[in-house]
Amino acid sequence: MVDDWSKPITVQEMYGDWDYEAAVELLDRSLNPRPSKAIFDTVEALGIGPGDTVLDIGGRDGGHGLLMAERFGCRVVSVDPAPANIADGLKRVAEHEHGESVEIKHGVIEDIPAGDNAFDLVFSRDMLNHVANQDRGLAECVRVLKPGGAMLVHEVFETDLMEPREAARLYADLATVPEMMAPGGFEQRAKNAGFAIESIDVVGSEWYEASQEAGIAPNYMMQISRLRRAKDELLAELGEVAYRTMLGNAMWSIYLFIGKLETRLYVLRLAA
Numbered sequence: 001m002v003d004d005w006s007k008p009i010t011v012q013e014m015y016g017d018w019d020y021e022a023a024v025e026l027l028d029r030s031l032n033p034r035p036s037k038a039i040f041d042t043v044e045a046l047g048i049g050p051g052d053t054v055l056d057i058g059g060r061d062g063g064h065g066l067l068m069a070e071r072f073g074c075r076v077v078s079v080d081p082a083p084a085n086i087a088d089g090l091k092r093v094a095e096h097e098h099g100e101s102v103e104i105k106h107g108v109i110e111d112i113p114a115g116d117n118a119f120d121l122v123f124s125r126d127m128l129n130h131v132a133n134q135d136r137g138l139a140e141c142v143r144v145l146k147p148g149g150a151m152l153v154h155e156v157f158e159t160d161l162m163e164p165r166e167a168a169r170l171y172a173d174l175a176t177v178p179e180m181m182a183p184g185g186f187e188q189r190a191k192n193a194g195f196a197i198e199s200i201d202v203v204g205s206e207w208y209e210a211s212q213e214a215g216i217a218p219n220y221m222m223q224i225s226r227l228r229r230a231k232d233e234l235l236a237e238l239g240e241v242a243y244r245t246m247l248g249n250a251m252w253s254i255y256l257f258i259g260k261l262e263t264r265l266y267v268l269r270l271a272a
């Protein structure tokens with residue numbers, strides 16, 4: 001990492017014998033980052049297909065549930081606590097060709113609205129760091145999974161480049177529980193709940209690189225600059241929650257790009 005160099009660069013070295021244009025050209029080359037939809041290749045590798053039932057916990061508006069129903073022919077129950085997400089999900093499912101395979105339910109991971117051994121897979125994408133009582137949430141996932149079932153967790157974690165003061169500000173803007181941001185803590189809680197860790201894929205900033213390359217991501221830097229420069233006007237127009245969420249979300253993306261946050265994809269497995 002750049003941050004690990006111990007010897008400062010001198011002025012002579014910095015303006016010395018290296019080719020700036022060649023370096024820019026080199027950095028223009030794609031590293032072929034995996035896009036976010038690559039998560040569904042992992043679902044496929046887990047063997048999900050017709051006859052299987054997936055729980056999308058924190059499933060927002062059922063969008064990922066519909067993608068999985070369409071691609072794998074499985075049934076999906078999408079559970080989310082936010083009334084606006086439930087309303088959007090019910091509408092989306094009603095209008096979708098594969099909507100009959102997706103059930104939208106109101107609920108939380110700490111008290112999953114489903115019976116024991118109901119699911120072949122729990123799909124958890126970017127929701128666990130909202131959950132203060134993760135022990136309880138993971139125990140509920142164990143309860144609703146069939147023996148031998150898997151839980152796929154995509155989550156953002158803090159790296160040792162993150163400084164405490166900036167972390168506190170960022171997490172407060174995004175309803176994120178600071179104590180849930182360390183990967184080691186998560187791994188221990190998963191094991192305590194009864195899961196074995198089958199694989200860990202450090203995705204890092206790949207999804208974000210891919211969406212920048214595809215030209216489908218907002219210009220987060222510009223958003224931050226405008227939110228800061230026109231704070232009073234934008235606060236008045238957006239209101240505090242929207243202002244802070246937009247700022248936090250854009251900052252979150254930048255922290256991912258600069259390695260203070262990283263995403264990881266875990267496959268957790270229950271004993272058969």
Ligand SMILES: C[S@@+](CC[C@H](N)C(=O)[O-])C[C@H]1O[C@@H](n2cnc3c(N)ncnc32)[C@H](O)[C@@H]1O
Nearest residue numbers: 058059060080081082108109125126127130131
């Ligand atoms: C960042 S969004 C991710 C949504 C979706 N999984 C995705 O990847 O696009 C986080 C979601 O977690 C949900 N959530 C927050 N706390 C939750 C809880 N205790 N149990 C279940 N879902 C929760 C929120 O309502 C929100 O839809």
